Amino acid sequence: MVAVGVGDRAAFTELYRLTSHRVFGLAVRMLGNRFTAEEVTQEVYLQTWALASRYDAGISSPMGWLMMLTHRRAVDRIRIDRSAIDREIAFGHLHLGQDRDVVLEEVEQSHDEAAVLNCLDVLTPLQRETIALAYYGGRTYSEVAAHLGAPVPTVKTRIRDGLKRLADCLLGSDTQ
Missing domain, CATH: 1.10.10.10 (Winged helix-like DNA-binding domain superfamily/Winged helix DNA-binding domain)
Known part of the structure; x- marks a missing residue:
């Protein structure tokens, strides 16, 4: 993780190779959709590349840190999707479901x-x-x-x- 933090692409490739299956697996379990899980996995690794220099081994293992990032990203996606659904339902109630006499x-x-x-x-x-x-x-x-x-x-x-x-x-x- 230290090597990734200083911009070592080979280290990042190796980190991805060793961990992506678990990151993707957690995302699929949380989101229930492979396409969305792929997006979240990509976002996690972009975030990892950008924030690896801030990684603190005293707080968690690299895998623990990646799982925490994945969990947060998946929860954010669930909230975004839920908000969109809530907005559509509210719009439907206001505009489409108006009862008429x-x-x-x-x-x-x-x-x-x-x-x-x-x-x-x-x-x-x-x-x-x-x-x-x-x-x-x-x-x-x-x-x-x-x-x-x-x-x-x-x-x-x-x-x-x-x-x-x-x-x-x-x-x-x-x-x-």
Whole structure:
């Protein structure tokens, strides 16, 4: 380990040859996935190469030190994976699993449609036709203007004024 600590590649190769099967074995047992265990094993040996100069033989054997590094890396990976799963579950609960009251939504939709139909009477016939062509007919301002034989600014004004009248009527019907 001392030789690895000073950058001896041959010593590192020998350390890897003698210990990698145990490091990998511990990682597989902890993680239950060979691919992830291979990644953790690689990370352990990268860390070993970087930190070998800090190794203290008075604290543990080289194998004990490698097993401690492997254990820590595997636990970190388990925590990372668990956090990702927890985030996905939380997202699913917030966004995908929202319960909906379909009947209530349909009743509200019907109520809204009835309110709009009742408020159409506040529009002039020109406003009603212009809005119907634009919003229900899916036409552009230019297409509506061409259909009605009116200038585009006139069409825009009719739509703007008609929508304001509808909004005022709808807001008035909500308070009733």
